[in-house]
Every structure is written in C-alpha cells, then in structure tokens.
Amino acid sequence: KPAFPTCECNKMLLMKNNLRKPRTRRLLFGVTLLLIFTAIVPARTKTSLNDGWKFLRADSPNAGEIVFDDAAWKAINLPHTWNVEDPWDDGPGYYRGAGWYRRELPPLASLSTKRFFLFFEGANQVAEVYVNGHKAGSHTGGYSAFAFDITNLLKPGRNVIAVRVDNSFNEDIPPLTGDFNFYGGIYRDVWLIAAEDLHFTVTDHASAGVRITTPDIARGIGTVAVDGTVVNSGKSVRTFEVVSTVTDDRKRKVAEKISRLTLEPGRETKFSHSGNVKTPRLWSPDSPYLYTIRNTIRENGRTLDEVAQPVGFRWYAFDGEKGFSINGKPEKLRGTNRHQDHAGLGNALPDRVHVRDMELIKDAGFNFVRLAHYPQDPAILDACDRLGLLVWEETPIVNYITNSAAFAENSKNMVREMVRQHRNHPSVILWGYMNEIFLRVPKGQDDLYPATVELARHLNTIAKEEDPTRPTTIAFHGNDVYNKTGLGDIPDVIGWNLYQGWYSATVADFGKFLDDQHGRFPKRPLIVSEYGANADQRLHSIEPRRFDSTIEYQRFFHESYWAQIRSRAYLSGSAIWSEFDFGSEFRGETIPHLNQKGMFTSRRVPKDIHYFYKSQLRKTPVVHIAVRDSPKIVSAGQNEQAISVYSNLPEVELFLGGRSLGKKSFDDARKGTWMVGLKPGINKLTARGEKGRMLTVDSASVTFEARSITSAEIAVNVGSNASFMDKDGRVWLADQPYSAGSWGYVGEKAKRIFSRPPDPNVLGTDSDPLFQTMVEGLSSYKLD
Numbered sequence: 001k002p003a004f005p006t007c008e009c010n011k012m013l014l015m016k017n018n019l020r021k022p023r024t025r026r027l028l029f030g031v032t033l034l035l036i037f038t039a040i041v042p043a044r045t046k047t048s049l050n051d052g053w054k055f056l057r058a059d060s061p062n063a064g065e066i067v068f069d070d071a072a073w074k075a076i077n078l079p080h081t082w083n084v085e086d087p088w089d090d091g092p093g094y095y096r097g098a099g100w101y102r103r104e105l106p107p108l109a110s111l112s113t114k115r116f117f118l119f120f121e122g123a124n125q126v127a128e129v130y131v132n133g134h135k136a137g138s139h140t141g142g143y144s145a146f147a148f149d150i151t152n153l154l155k156p157g158r159n160v161i162a163v164r165v166d167n168s169f170n171e172d173i174p175p176l177t178g179d180f181n182f183y184g185g186i187y188r189d190v191w192l193i194a195a196e197d198l199h200f201t202v203t204d205h206a207s208a209g210v211r212i213t214t215p216d217i218a219r220g221i222g223t224v225a226v227d228g229t230v231v232n233s234g235k236s237v238r239t240f241e242v243v244s245t246v247t248d249d250r251k252r253k254v255a256e257k258i259s260r261l262t263l264e265p266g267r268e269t270k271f272s273h274s275g276n277v278k279t280p281r282l283w284s285p286d287s288p289y290l291y292t293i294r295n296t297i298r299e300n301g302r303t304l305d306e307v308a309q310p311v312g313f314r315w316y317a318f319d320g321e322k323g324f325s326i327n328g329k330p331e332k333l334r335g336t337n338r339h340q341d342h343a344g345l346g347n348a349l350p351d352r353v354h355v356r357d358m359e360l361i362k363d364a365g366f367n368f369v370r371l372a373h374y375p376q377d378p379a380i381l382d383a384c385d386r387l388g389l390l391v392w393e394e395t396p397i398v399n400y401i402t403n404s405a406a407f408a409e410n411s412k413n414m415v416r417e418m419v420r421q422h423r424n425h426p427s428v429i430l431w432g433y434m435n436e437i438f439l440r441v442p443k444g445q446d447d448l449y450p451a452t453v454e455l456a457r458h459l460n461t462i463a464k465e466e467d468p469t470r471p472t473t474i475a476f477h478g479n480d481v482y483n484k485t486g487l488g489d490i491p492d493v494i495g496w497n498l499y500q501g502w503y504s505a506t507v508a509d510f511g512k513f514l515d516d517q518h519g520r521f522p523k524r525p526l527i528v529s530e531y532g533a534n535a536d537q538r539l540h541s542i543e544p545r546r547f548d549s550t551i552e553y554q555r556f557f558h559e560s561y562w563a564q565i566r567s568r569a570y571l572s573g574s575a576i577w578s579e580f581d582f583g584s585e586f587r588g589e590t591i592p593h594l595n596q597k598g599m600f601t602s603r604r605v606p607k608d609i610h611y612f613y614k615s616q617l618r619k620t621p622v623v624h625i626a627v628r629d630s631p632k633i634v635s636a637g638q639n640e641q642a643i644s645v646y647s648n649l650p651e652v653e654l655f656l657g658g659r660s661l662g663k664k665s666f667d668d669a670r671k672g673t674w675m676v677g678l679k680p681g682i683n684k685l686t687a688r689g690e691k692g693r694m695l696t697v698d699s700a701s702v703t704f705e706a707r708s709i710t711s712a713e714i715a716v717n718v719g720s721n722a723s724f725m726d727k728d729g730r731v732w733l734a735d736q737p738y739s740a741g742s743w744g745y746v747g748e749k750a751k752r753i754f755s756r757p758p759d760p761n762v763l764g765t766d767s768d769p770l771f772q773t774m775v776e777g778l779s780s781y782k783l784d
C-alpha cells in the first residue's frame with residue numbers, strides 16, 4: 001500500500017530506538033516524538049479493519065443498532081463471502097439475499113481534531129453502513145470502492161460499525177446475469193482512514209484525491225500534471241501549501257511544484273500543478289519504470305496530509321491497420337482475461353492471491369490483461385503498474401440492460417467510480433463499459449437495442465469527461481447486431497469475443513470473421529477480447545472434438561487460434577478466455593459450476609496449454625514436455641503414443657529413459673511431436689534444448705498401461721471419444737465400435753452421443769463425464 005504512510009512507520013521508529021543504550025534513550029525518544037509529531041503522526045493514517053467481525057447470513061431488523069446481541073453470530077475476518085460453498089453443491093442457485101457484519105472500531109485518539117473515514121474496497125452488491133446506530137451511507141454496485149466520512153457519528157470509547165450487504169437480484173443494478181458468480185459479502189479489504197481536518201478529498205467516489213496525467217512526452221522532457229481537491233473540514237480559515245514532488249525509483253527528487261492556498265472553513269478547493277521531468281525513463285511492459293508523485297499539504301512547516309501515486313511515462317496508440325503501439329514502437333497486445341475467483345475462496349481473495357495471479361500472467365509472457373467483467377482490487381492495479389501489464393478494465397454491464405432511469409444512473413456511476421479510482425495507474429490503457437450486451441436480450445424487448453445504444457453513448461461520454469487521455473472499448477459477441485444497431489460506432493476500440501470451433505462449428509471461421517469485419521470497417525482498431533475452449537485434466541482423447549472438454553481439444557483450439565491471430569497484422573491484440581478456471585453456478589459440463597476454459601485450474605495448477613503460450617511469448621528459454629495433464633496413459637493395445645514438446649528453442653532432443661528419440665527442429669509453431677513406444681509402468685522422458693552455451697532441460701514421467709480383453713478389468717467411458725480418470729485413479733477408456741477379440745458397441749446405426757454445454761449437472765457424483773455420453777441405436781454391446 002504505497003499510497004499512505006501508516007501507523008506501522010511510527011512503530012518501526014520507536015522499536016529501533018528501543019535498541020539503543022538507556023542513557024541516550026530519553027533524548028532520542030524526545031527527538032523521535034518531535035519527529036513523529038511534525039512529520040508523521042499528523043498526516044493521514046490507514047488502519048486495516050479486516051479482523052474481528054461477527055457475521056450473520058440473514059437479514060435482521062435491528063442489527064444496525066448500537067446495542068445488539070451478536071454473540072451467536074459467526075466470527076470471521078475479511079475478505080469474506082457467504083457463497084464459498086453453495087455455488088458448488090447439487091442444489092440449484094446459491095444464496096442471494098442479505099447478510100450483516102458487525103465489529104467495533106479500534107480506540108480512537110484525537111477525536112476532536114481528526115476526520116475519520118470508512119473505506120471499503122468493495123462489497124457485493126448493495127451496502128448500508130451504520131455507525132453507532134446511525135446510517136453513515138450506502139453504496140450500490142459490487143465492484144468499486146466507496147468511502148464515508150463518519151466523524152460526526154463517533155464518540156469517545158466504544159464505536160460500533162454494522163454493515164448490511166445484499167446480493168439479491170436487482171433489475172436496476174448491473175450485472176443482471178453473467179457467466180460468473182455474484183458472490184455476496186464484504187469481499188475486499190476495509191480501512192479506517194484518519195486524516196487532519198485539512199486533507200485531500202477521500203469521499204469523491206473513493207478516488208485517490210488527486211489526478212495524475214502525463215500529457216506530453218517529447219524531445220527529452222516529460223510533463224506530469226496533477227490536480228486534486230483539498231477539503232477544509234475545520235472551523236477556521238486555513239492558509240497552506242500544496243507540494244507536488246516527483247521522485248525516481250531511487251527516491252531522488254526530479255521535479256517539484258508548490259502552491260499557496262487559502263481556504264474557508266467547510267469548503268473545498270482545487271489545485272493543479274504541472275512540471276517537467278528531464279529525459280524521463282519510459283514505462284513499458286518490458287521495462288515498467290515507475291516514478292512516484294507525492295502530494296503533500298503543508299501548514300507552517302507541518303505535513304497535514306500526503307498521498308503518493310505512481311507515475312509512468314508512456315504513450316500509446318491504436319490503429320485499424322497497424323494495430324497497437326507503445327512509446328512509438330509497434331507491440332501487439334498479447335494477453336488473457338482474469339476473474340477475481342479462486343477455489344475455496346469465491347471472490348474473497350486476499351491481496352497476496354491477487355498479486356500472485358498477476359505474477360503468473362506476467363510469467364507466462366503476456367503483456368496485457370483484461371479485467372473481466374468488472375473493476376478489480378486495487379492490489380491488482382498496483383501489481384500491473386509494477387510488473388508491466390497493460391490493462392483493459394471494464395464495468396459489469398453484461399448480457400443485457402434494463403431500460404430504466406435507475407439502471408442508467410447506476411451504470412453511469414460505475415463508469416465514474418472506475419475511472420476516478422484507477423485512472424492514476426499507468427498500466428491502464430482502455431476503459432470498457434459493456435460486455436456482449438446483446439447476448440441475452442429477452443424476446444419481445446426490442447426497445448432494449450436503441451436504449452442500449454443510447455446508454456453506451458452516455459457512458460462513452462462520461463469515460464471521456466473523466467479521462468480524456470484514454471480510449472474506450474466494448475466487447476461484442478460474434479454477431480453483426482452490433483454493427484446494425486450502431487453500437488460498433490461508439491467506442492474507440494472494438495473487442496470481439498469469438499468462439500468459432502467451440503460454440504459454433506469450426507476454428508477456421510474465426511479468421512474469416514475477423515477478415516470480414518476488418519474489410520468492412522478498416523479504420524476500427526480490433527482486439528480479440530476473448531477466445532477459448534474447455535479443458536478438464538481428467539479427459540483425454542486421440543480424436544478430440546468440440547465440447548468434449550479434453551485437454552487435447554483445448555490445445556488444438558489454441559494452437560489454431562494463435563496461428564490465425566499472429567498472421568493478422570491489423571489486429572491490435574488478443575486475450576485468452578480465460579487465465580484461470582472460475583465459478584459459474586449455472587454451468588453443468590464435466591466439472592459442474594465451473595467455467596473450464598482456463599490455462600490454469602481454479603487452484604492455479606497449470607494445464608499444458610499454459611506452456612504453449614509460454615513458449616510462444618517468453619524470450620528466455622522454455623522447454624516443456626506436454627504430458628503433465630496426462631501423467632497416466634491407458635490404451636487399448638496401442639503403445640505408440642504421440643508426445644509433444646513446447647519450446648522456443650531452435651532444436652530439441654527427446655529421450656526415453658536414457659535413449660535418444662532424435663532431435664527435431666522447431667519453427668514458429670514451437671511444437672514438436674514424437675511417436676514414443678511406451679512400456680508398461682513408469683516411463684521417464686527428458687527433453688533437452690540448447691541455445692548458445694545455455695542448456696535447458698525438462699523431465700517428466702508417464703505411467704503407461706496397455707489394456708486388452710485379457711486384462712483383469714476393463715472400464716469403458718461408454719459413448720465417449722475420451723478416456724476419463726476418476727478420483728480413485730481408475731481410467732475409463734474411450735469407447736469404440738466392436739471388433740473381433742476386443743470390445744465395443746455393435747450395430748450399423750450405433751452412434752456415440754455427446755451432450756453439449758451446458759450439460760446437466762449429474763447429481764451425487766464427481767464423475768459427471770461418465771454419465772454425459774451414451775451410445776444410441778446399438779443392437780448389442782459385446783466383450784469377447
């Protein structure tokens with residue numbers, strides 16, 4: 001949390017001093033106190049309120065009162081959601097209703113001179129906040145921060161906060177529906193901010209209180225512009241300075257501006273500064289160099305408030321023909337999508353899990369992340385600045401809208417909050433405000449088409465007013481309705497979510513669709529904002545097909561899409577759907593309630609496809625034997641198995657045991673496949689690749705089992721092209737037509753039947769794939 005000095009600094013100072021000799025201690029203590037008094041204590045402090053809450057998953061009429069018996073409530077810490085378990089059970093739906101949270105504030109010093117704010121990073125989706133039985137405020141929308149000034153509600157001694165959160169469906173609040181779970185609760189961090197009565201605004205849409213831009217970067221000079229609002233909530237006229245200081249990454253001062261201001265009590269005032277940094281180092285994905293700008297309020301030499309923000313000097317452009325460029329150099333956006341969702345946590349991810357997700361994305365070699373389908377945790381934006389990940393952020397207006405003034409108001413407010421809260425992050429390059437907004441327009445509601453276009457115009461205008469420096473975007477699903485209605489003419493950049501070869505027939509239609517769009521609208525910058533296919537690590541096939549959820553089909557799909565993306569220079573970029581498997585309660589499929597299109601599972605176990613991208617994108621050597629998803633291969637007789645290696649090296653040699661299976665040259669596909677004769681039992685594979693004097697090695701083991709009619713056991717995944725490994729490690733073989741000396745289905749009309757997503761959730765089992773396929777029209781099933 002670089003934004004504010006916290007109480008921790010004071011503690012550190014005192015602790016260090018305690019280590020000194022007793023004689024000097026007193027003096028040092030005095031000096032320290034003076035230092036603290038003049039430099040640290042008076043400035044803003046930010047204290048976590050994550051611990052020690054009581055929680056009830058129900059409504060309760062008097063729970064906002066100061067005196068209330070919550071002894072029987074559950075003790076919890078934030079971040080918290082009440083939907084960790086119920087989206088995953090066999091019953092339909094999950095709890096959508098009210099929940100209550102209560103706790104006391106820590107003891108408050110300087111109650112008479114300070115201003116106190118409650119700062120919520122997010123609560124899904126309507127929150128009402130009570131302090132000592134009085135309503136402090138309410139907030140609508142599950143994905144942005146909000147802050148209330150609670151000073152006037154506080155008293156010496158005990159202070160009780162109570163929060164009612166409600167995640168019920170509400171037709172006036174986006175999102176109405178979506179392919180993700182609307183987990184309820186206070187699922188992000190909560191803070192108590194204590195500021196002096198003269199301070200940068202905290203309650204302006206929970207923004208940072210200052211706005212930073214880098215309007216001009218040319219010929220060895222970088223301009224930093226900052227403006228912001230100072231609030232005087234004291235009782236007297238104040239005369240003070242606002243100091244803006246830019247420092248480099250070694251804390252050296254590179255620019256400074258000071259204004260002197262006078263402010264009446266109970267009023268606020270704007271300030272704005274602009275300064276130049278000589279020969280600024282630029283920020284880019286490869287070199288995310290950050291400066292810091294500190295804005296300080298100083299009165300008679302005393303620091304009253306300070307907010308620190310990152311500054312990154314970069315400029316960028318989208319072009320319909322040439323694609324994306326940053327700092328004057330062409331660079332394709334190579335990225336992925338990310339939901340705030342993790343196995344066992346729902347949406348209540350601690351910051352370290354958020355940050356690790358961004359590190360995994362960076363480590364794969366991506367330079368771009370789309371935060372789908374809503375603004376995400378501040379820790380995410382900080383991580384993207386630091387790691388060099390370009391960000392598309394968007395509001396949760398998904399699938400369709402409600403044609404009401406309240407829905408429009410909430411949508412506008414969501415755009416405003418998103419932009420005000422995150423516009424200081426150099427990583428953010430695009431503001432999105434809708435996703436597939438014509439996907440689920442209810443039948444008979446054709447008024448929604450023009451109403452959506454009108455709403456989009458408003459949202460686009462607000463995004464531009466709030467931030468003239470960034471382009472806007474919308475993600476469309478693969479349908480011409482967006483062009484016909486004129487929605488496609490509104491944002492600066494168009495995103496297409498495309499699933500040819502998944503939801504529709506063949507992967508080759510993907511490139512055709514893009515070429516058609518580009519041909520008709522050559523000026524529009526295009527991003528493939530989503531593309532993906534399911535993969536369940538338990539399912540394998542040597543004849544993969546659409547909807548089978550095999551790892552092999554996912555690999556085929558991505559390898560094809562990637563080649564098609566790379567060959568289209570007009571594209572600005574692309575983003576995979578999705579980086580991590582995530583919860584989606586209504587889905588059946590082979591793992592019910594899960595969207596399985598991830599590069600990683602929802603526990604962050606990589607699938608082999610992750611290494612395909614890594615070998616495509618990383619500049620450092622990558623060698624990966626793609627058998628991690630299938631460590632046990634069981635085959636009906638065939639011991640020759642195709643084993644692939646993903647690598648960015650020019651040549652790779654594969655070994656079985658110690659024996660070489662030969663070298664292969666790797667081209668742009670960055671993939672080589674060997675037919676390997678596996679022996680029953682454990683097979684050790686090693687792949688070696690060299691570049692210059694650097695040797696890169698990957699090793700993996702595969703257990704092989706040949707099954708025949710004479711085996712002790714034959715298990716068949718009836719009607720499926722895929723083998724399935726159940727939780728006991730038993731492999732159910734892919735089904736086959738009968739042949740003499742073997743087994744299979746008999747009959748000329750016999751055919752394998754696959755259900756298509758969303759499949760039924762098969763109750764009472766984790767082995768859903770065994771029950772989702774069948775054979776129809778057979779005359780018998782025969783085992784010799």
Ligand code: GCB
Pocket residue numbers: 178179435436477497530577595597
């Ligand atoms: C989409 C949606 C996304 C879904 C995805 C899918 O187009 O934008 O929210 O999760 O497709 O997997 O179907």
Ligand code: CA
Pocket residue numbers: 121188189350351377378379
């Ligand atoms: Ca957080």
